[in-house]
Structures are given as structure tokens and as C-alpha cells.
Amino acid sequence: MTMLEFFSLLGGVGLFLFGMTIMSSGLRNACGDNLQSILEKATANKYIAVLIGLGMTMLIQSSSATDVMVIGFVNAGMMNLAQAIGVIMGANIGTTVTAQITAFNIGAYAPLLVFFGAVMYLFIKKSLVKHIGEITMGFGMLFLGISIMKEAIAPLAESPQFIKFIANMSNPVIALIFGIGFTALLQSSSSSTVIFQTFAVQGLLYYDTAVYLIIGAAIGSVTPNILASLTTNRNGKRTALLNLTFNIIRAIILITLINLFPGILDFIRSLSPGDIGRQIANTHTAFAIIAVLIELPFTGQIIKLVEKIIRILPEESEQLEERRLQYMTNIKSVPQSMAVDQAHREVTRMGRIAAKNLRNSLTCFFSYTTEMAESVRAREESVNILNKTIADAIAELRAFDLDKENMHRVSMLTIAVTDIERLSDHAENVVEYAESMLGRHSCMSQAAIDELREMADDTLREVDLSLDAFESEDYSRLDEIERLENRVDEKETTLVNNHVQRLMTSSCDPMAGVVFCDLVTDLERCADHAINLAYALKERSTDSLPHHSGAAELPEA
The missing domain is CATH 1.20.58.220 (Phosphate transport system protein phou homolog 2; domain 2)
Structure with missing residues (x-):
């Protein structure tokens, strides 16, 4: 890879991340204060809380944003941990929508989306139209960034050093650790999954390796929540730990399942034969759903574990x-x-x-x-x-x-x-x-x-x-x-x-x-x-x- 191609890769990643941010911001602005009021009224019914977390994260395309809002509500006493864990679980499913969207190959239309979005955002005064323009522009930037990344990484298929690097990641432990670290750096499991998707589509990443990267990404995505909890009270810190605990247990469950029952991965791959981008998106979604279905009945025990780690003081x-x-x-x-x-x-x-x-x-x-x-x-x-x-x-x-x-x-x-x-x-x-x-x-x-x-x-x-x-x-x-x-x-x-x-x-x-x-x-x-x-x-x-x-x-x- 030449220096110019490396710069193109960085630019593609930057444009993709900026597009994600713009799109998320536009969606939040378009929804107004409804997001917070929905979260604030999340009931004690954990199943409804899961649906609320799922719906909100699908809307704003950021599980971190949902989780940070949850930490804020728990910190303020407006939500308890039983409600919070349901919303967090739902957010983990909602965040997989990004990979599903990017599995569609619409990069050719991305410049058009950016153009129309910019026109709406810059030249139309009505606030709702401006927000829709912001969403459209961010959506276009996202796909434009992916297209740039694909072009930039194509020569890596012939690079001995990169092939050796990818070969090392065939070790599940290394892939898991890399997924955690890379996502912690990007602070977004959606972003890291889409980047893994892009590498796989270009033939630089095997599906089996991507599976462990996705599992690690879920743990690394908790980084923004941990940072947000540093300035909160003990209940806010418990909420961040709750998210981390859920994702660590999720990783243990998924690794156990795919090793005991490898047919799970074969089944997911059979849903989209020959389309590795879609296979990775489906794996991301399936893993989130499986983890929630298994852990949801045990939310009380997870909360007790967190409360043992950060004990409830008399005050x-x-x-x-x-x-x-x-x-x-x-x-x-x-x-x-x-x-x-x-x-x-x-x-x-x-x-x-x-x-x-x-x-x-x-x-x-x-x-x-x-x-x-x-x-x-x-x-x-x-x-x-x-x-x-x-x-x-x-x-x-x-x-x-x-x-x-x-x-x-x-x-x-x-x-x-x-x-x-x-x-x-x-x-x-x-x-x-x-x-x-x-x-x-x-x-x-x-x-x-x-x-x-x-x-x-x-x-x-x-x-x-x-x-x-x-x-x-x-x-x-x-x-x-x-x-x-x-x-x-x-x-x-x-x-x-x-x-x-x-x-x-x-x-x-x-x-x-x-x-x-x-x-x-x-x-x-x-x-x-x-x-x-x-x-x-x-x-x-x-x-x-x-x-x-x-x-x-x-x-x-």
C-alpha cells in the first residue's frame, strides 16, 4: 500500500465516522425531546424496556448515545437498574441495523445523497427539512466513506505484510482482543463492524475471523459509557458496569455456543450465500438477539452481581x-x-x-x-x-x-x-x-x-x-x-x-x-x-x- 492509498483509507474512515455522526445528530434533532421522554417513561417491564432501547437505537443509529442517556437517567434517579438493563439490551440489537444497511451496495448513489442532503440542510429554512437533509447528507457520507475505503484497501490483497497480519488474526484470542481495542478506539461497534465488513468484502478478512472481531467489538463499544460514568454517582457507574457485564457474559455465551454448535455459523452463512458483507451483518444481528434472549431472564442476577462489585452504601x-x-x-x-x-x-x-x-x-x-x-x-x-x-x-x-x-x-x-x-x-x-x-x-x-x-x-x-x-x-x-x-x-x-x-x-x-x-x-x-x-x-x-x-x-x- 502506497502512502497515498493509506491517506485515502484514513480519509474514507474519517468520512464514514463523520457521516455516522451527522446522520445520528440529524435523527436526534428530528426526534426532538421525544427520545428523552420515551426513555424517561420506560416502564419496569423489562421486555418493553428492550423494545424501547431497540427502537431508540434504530432511530439514532448509536447505542452509545442511548446508553449515555440511560446512565444520565439512572444518575438522576429517573430510572432504576432493572429498567436500564432492558434498554441497554435493546440498544445492543438496535445498533446492528447500521451493518445491515451498509451491506447494501449503494455507493454509486452516495454523492447524490450528499448533494440533496446538503441542499436541504443549507438552503431550506424549515427546521424539520434541515434535519432530514442532515440525515440524508450523513447517510451519503457514510457510503461515500465506505467506497473510498474499499478502493484504498484493494491493493492490500497483494501485500505480504498485511496478509501476515490477517493470518495472525485467525487466532480467535487475537481477533477478540483486536476487536475490543479497535472498537474502544473508534468508540462505536457499528463503525468497527462496518470496517470489518469492508475488509471482508474486499477479500482481506475471513468470515471465521470476522465472527470473533464482532464479539470483541461488543465489549469495546462500552468505552464511551465507562467514560461518561466517571462523573456520575455510584448508580451511574453501576449502569456502565451493567453494560460491560452484559457484553462480557454475551461474549462468553457466544464463544461457547459457536464452538459447541458450529452449525449456528453455517446456518447464518446459508442465509446469504456468496455475500460475505451480508453474512457479517446477519451475524452481528443474530449474536445480539441470541445474547438478549439468553440473558434477559437473568437480569436480576446480573444486577445483583453489579451491586456486589459496586456495593450499595447505607446512604x-x-x-x-x-x-x-x-x-x-x-x-x-x-x-x-x-x-x-x-x-x-x-x-x-x-x-x-x-x-x-x-x-x-x-x-x-x-x-x-x-x-x-x-x-x-x-x-x-x-x-x-x-x-x-x-x-x-x-x-x-x-x-x-x-x-x-x-x-x-x-x-x-x-x-x-x-x-x-x-x-x-x-x-x-x-x-x-x-x-x-x-x-x-x-x-x-x-x-x-x-x-x-x-x-x-x-x-x-x-x-x-x-x-x-x-x-x-x-x-x-x-x-x-x-x-x-x-x-x-x-x-x-x-x-x-x-x-x-x-x-x-x-x-x-x-x-x-x-x-x-x-x-x-x-x-x-x-x-x-x-x-x-x-x-x-x-x-x-x-x-x-x-x-x-x-x-x-x-x-x-
Whole structure:
């Protein structure tokens, strides 16, 4: 192979990979946010999850993209490992479609596809047409790249060095390792399989060798998921490990099967006699389907294996308990008064979680640790998930034929959920203030710190008393709550004025001054949300209810 032919090969590979990326991007853009909403709503039924993973990956032509989205959802708590493994398995089948498409020899029409795709993408303003043009252009580039690769590698058939290299790959172990490494480099099993296909069509690769390359490619394709999981929580890392474990088990099963029953490969080859490109595509698809059919019944055991490797910590178990509904689990099968009472209990539980998060965030502000900051952010995510799930459950309640009293309570509970969610939002703000002060705590005077502690104590006391009133509907301590609320309001003005004086005398750093004022404002707003909770279920006329800037609007019934 001459240097020019080598450059042509690299250019063909580059054009093919770029075409894959463009086509995948166009497909994702054309589908819009529907892909994420479909994934987010993947049910606990593992068979449906497989179909969702299969369909999504067929649409976007990238199992890595599907798997990375799955890792993101598991990381955010929107999907569990049982749902994730089904989608991952489906994605492994969906990704084989690329090889099936490229088995068709339509390279002669590729320049035409690129031209029409470019016209649609560059000259038509309608977004859907632009996305279709992007897909068409990427599709054309893909086949154009394959055509260039075929021309570039044709002389390799006469190269003694390359023939020797291919001969070494006839060893299954070497072929398997090469398939893993090559795919890890490309980060796409679809891409590496198509390249193997191209070599085989040109007579440079035997079918038996390609089989082991395909098995190795499935393991190597997990590389993007492992990289994506490096910045996720432990559940995100488990998802990536789940994918890797599935593909390693898949490799063991397939190698065992084809060695015990070589007739499997003979059968696949007989489906497309004389067409090695199609044979490789069919093998890729058949292997994925066989692996899913064999492993699907054992998903529970695979998940347990992964959870033994990355053990579930006590705080993770607590987080799982926090994020799932505990009371509103059978609202459709109980009397409406009991269903509303369950909603009240669930909202109260969410309030306690948010209050705990606010308390921990303030502890983190005065004595920062990375672990505490991460804990606050994780609990804030729990509150967000509860906010959505409780809101959905309450929406179901509102659809019932509720009497006037229960409808009013449901409406007030909806407002309470909003106030509680905002309490936890402020907790996250407090952690951000703490991080902005790292290494600068000495720049804030002791007087400022003491004032913040005193205001924080009053705010937390008000939050706790308000939640007690909300839970028990005992309003005997409303006067104390009102006094705390007024004291926090007064402190907001007093503390800011005091701090301005300190800034003028250079007792505090200006940056610390900004954080001080922001935290004071957040604490005052937390107190507002607290008193809203205290009065949320109290039967009073609307005019006599306390009104605070943080209050949510009453939703229509």
C-alpha cells in the first residue's frame, strides 16, 4: 500500500465516522425531546424496556448515545437498574441495523445523497427539512466513506505484510482482543463492524475471523459509557458496569455456543450465500438477539452481581427510600378522604426531607465538607423527584369526583409541595455560597458569622414548627411561628445594614459581603415558605391568610 492509498483509507474512515455522526445528530434533532421522554417513561417491564432501547437505537443509529442517556437517567434517579438493563439490551440489537444497511451496495448513489442532503440542510429554512437533509447528507457520507475505503484497501490483497497480519488474526484470542481495542478506539461497534465488513468484502478478512472481531467489538463499544460514568454517582457507574457485564457474559455465551454448535455459523452463512458483507451483518444481528434472549431472564442476577462489585452504601438505601412514594401507593383503591390523608402524609414526609436538607446545608456553610455538599445536592435531587411524583399523584386525585372540602385540601397540598421544593432549592444555594467561600472564611468577620448563625437558627426553628403545624393541623403555636417570622424579617434589614457598616470599615471582604447578603436573603425566603406551610391547611378566609413574597399561587381546581 502506497502512502497515498493509506491517506485515502484514513480519509474514507474519517468520512464514514463523520457521516455516522451527522446522520445520528440529524435523527436526534428530528426526534426532538421525544427520545428523552420515551426513555424517561420506560416502564419496569423489562421486555418493553428492550423494545424501547431497540427502537431508540434504530432511530439514532448509536447505542452509545442511548446508553449515555440511560446512565444520565439512572444518575438522576429517573430510572432504576432493572429498567436500564432492558434498554441497554435493546440498544445492543438496535445498533446492528447500521451493518445491515451498509451491506447494501449503494455507493454509486452516495454523492447524490450528499448533494440533496446538503441542499436541504443549507438552503431550506424549515427546521424539520434541515434535519432530514442532515440525515440524508450523513447517510451519503457514510457510503461515500465506505467506497473510498474499499478502493484504498484493494491493493492490500497483494501485500505480504498485511496478509501476515490477517493470518495472525485467525487466532480467535487475537481477533477478540483486536476487536475490543479497535472498537474502544473508534468508540462505536457499528463503525468497527462496518470496517470489518469492508475488509471482508474486499477479500482481506475471513468470515471465521470476522465472527470473533464482532464479539470483541461488543465489549469495546462500552468505552464511551465507562467514560461518561466517571462523573456520575455510584448508580451511574453501576449502569456502565451493567453494560460491560452484559457484553462480557454475551461474549462468553457466544464463544461457547459457536464452538459447541458450529452449525449456528453455517446456518447464518446459508442465509446469504456468496455475500460475505451480508453474512457479517446477519451475524452481528443474530449474536445480539441470541445474547438478549439468553440473558434477559437473568437480569436480576446480573444486577445483583453489579451491586456486589459496586456495593450499595447505607446512604444510597436511604436515598432510594426517600425518592419513592410511601403513602400514595394505592390512592385509586381507597375512599377519597383516605386518599387525601395519604397525600397529606406524603407531602409532610417531603417537607421533613427538605427541612433536613436545609439544616445540613447550613451546617455545610459553617463547616464545609465535600461529602456534606454532595449529600445536600443528592437530597435536593430526591426532593425534585418527589416533587414530580407527588404532583403527578395529586393530579390523579384532582381527576376524581372529590367533594368541595377535599378538593380544597388537595389544592392547598399542591401549593405546599411548591413551598417545600423551594426550601430545598435554597439549601442548594447555601452549598454554592459555601463553595464560593472556600479559602475565604477568614475574610468574613466573626460578628457576621455569629449574626448568620443566629438568623439560621431562627429560620430552622420556624421551619420545624411550621411543619409540625402542617402535619398535625394543631395551630396552638402559630403565634410563636409568627414571632419567629417577624424576627427573621427584621434581621434581614438589620443584618444587611450591619454588614454595610463592616464593609465601610474594611472589617469584611467585599466578596464575603456579597455571600453574606445572598445568604440573608435566602434565609428570609425560607422563613416565608415556612409560614406558608404553617397556614396551608388552616381553615381561614383568603384575606386573613398571611401573604409572603415566596408564596405560590393557588392552582385552579
